Amino acid sequence: MCSWIVEKAAMDGVAKGPDGWMDIKQANVYFDHPFKAAMEHALIVDFVHDPDRPNGRVAIEISAESAQRLVESINRALTTGEAVHVLGEKVHA
Amino acid sequence: MTTPYQGLMAETVTHEGADGDLISGYFARPLGSGPFPNVIVVHHMPAWDDATKWLASRFAFYGYNAICPNLYHREGPGEADEVAAVARAAGGVPDDRFIGDMRGAMEYLKTLPYSNGKVGMIGFCSGGRQTYLAAGRIPELDAAVDCWGGRVIATPDQLTERQPVAPIDYTADISCPVLGIFGNDDQSPTPEDVNKTEEELKKHGKEYEFHRYDGAGHGFFAVDRPGYRPVQATEAWKEVFKFYGKHLA
Numbered sequence: 001m002c003s004w005i006v007e008k009a010a011m012d013g014v015a016k017g018p019d020g021w022m023d024i025k026q027a028n029v030y031f032d033h034p035f036k037a038a039m040e041h042a043l044i045v046d047f048v049h050d051p052d053r054p055n056g057r058v059a060i061e062i063s064a065e066s067a068q069r070l071v072e073s074i075n076r077a078l079t080t081g082e083a084v085h086v087l088g089e090k091v092h093a
Numbered sequence: 094m095t096t097p098y099q100g101l102m103a104e105t106v107t108h109e110g111a112d113g114d115l116i117s118g119y120f121a122r123p124l125g126s127g128p129f130p131n132v133i134v135v136h137h138m139p140a141w142d143d144a145t146k147w148l149a150s151r152f153a154f155y156g157y158n159a160i161c162p163n164l165y166h167r168e169g170p171g172e173a174d175e176v177a178a179v180a181r182a183a184g185g186v187p188d189d190r191f192i193g194d195m196r197g198a199m200e201y202l203k204t205l206p207y208s209n210g211k212v213g214m215i216g217f218c219s220g221g222r223q224t225y226l227a228a229g230r231i232p233e234l235d236a237a238v239d240c241w242g243g244r245v246i247a248t249p250d251q252l253t254e255r256q257p258v259a260p261i262d263y264t265a266d267i268s269c270p271v272l273g274i275f276g277n278d279d280q281s282p283t284p285e286d287v288n289k290t291e292e293e294l295k296k297h298g299k300e301y302e303f304h305r306y307d308g309a310g311h312g313f314f315a316v317d318r319p320g321y322r323p324v325q326a327t328e329a330w331k332e333v334f335k336f337y338g339k340h341l342a
Contacts, residue, residue: 003244003281004138004185004219004256028182033218033312035139035174040311040320046178054171054179 006030008051015047015058022049022056034061043067100124101153103146108162108201111193116166118198119146121153127207130341133198134161135216135223137312138181140173141165144317145217155334157341158208162198164191187255191223192230199233211235211341215333218243218312222260225290228271229263236340238272238333241311243281245290264293270300272336274329276309276322304332 007029015024024047034042042061049056062070077083103121110116119141123129132152136145141163152159163169164186168179180186199212213236216224221242228237244251247259271294275287282290287303294301306313306325313322314329 004181006182030181033137033139035177038319051182052179054169054175057175057178059178
């Protein structure tokens with residue numbers, strides 16, 4: 001850990017922070033020491049509005065097991081008819 | 094018998110950093126005319142946070158001028174965790190910038206009218222790595238304490254534009270005594286990494302002492318985290334003050 005390794009994913013969507021909804025352009029994902037969670041290590045995701053500025057971020061710090069469950073849930077949600085239809089359209093666009 | 098007087102003050106200050114930039118630091122000192130020895134406290138990766146600033150006050154309580162420079166000053170202003178997130182996404186603190194910031198912090202401490210002119214450094218987690226790096230790159234440093242610094246040893250694929258050289262590669266240049274504090278359950282650095290670092294220090298004839306603790310993992314000084322190990326931490330803190338007492342007096 002203590003590695004500065006960050007996985008980045010471009011985002012198209014919005015997230016709600018303390019000041020309301022904002023556009024989200026990137027998700028920074030890493031497994032390292034959290035700031036707040038009472039854990040040695042956590043899976044951390046920063047959904048950021050502007051990657052270069054310290055304002056406009058929605059953050060989560062969750063256990064590795066929680067992250068795994070989240071990934072499985074997301075994958076299941078993406079196999080529903082509507083999602084498959086949308087993703088399929090993008091694949092064939 | 095008179096009860097001895099104790100007092101300290103702590104506040105945010107600005108001092109020069111790399112490239113002449115002014116950066117913020119949390120500074121604590123004992124009340125009195127000194128001269129007091131000095132310590133730079135290098136914060137860990139999650140943030141320039143309250144827990145690390147408090148450690149500067151701890152050193153002041155025990156008779157040291159101490160400063161905890163804000164390594165993320167340039168990524169701010171903003172809340173500590175927000176600024177840290179920006180620094181992390183950018184690839185972390187560049188090593189050259191860190192060294193410049195530490196030189197500035199040293200100058201700040203050395204020129205205090207109540208300073209004895211000697212400066213030690215202590216760093217935790219990524220700050221432990223940075224402290225080992227500083228020991229090799231800043232010859233004016235008088236004592237370095239690496240607390241479980243991860244990635245002192247790095248494989249080529251772990252080197253980046255911002256951290257281009259593994260700190261262990263500067264071992265031959267280290268000119269101050271090094272104290273290492275490690276938990277045997279740590280995964281970064283692993284006990285094997287610690288052994289390799291020790292071998293390198295030994296090979297180059299450096300003055301060092303390593304203390305390894307069973308039943309302790311990464312960050313076992315952190316009283317607000319689940320990895321806190323009070324017995325091992327208390328023993329290790331004694332070693333830190335013994336080390337500084339010997340080399341910064």
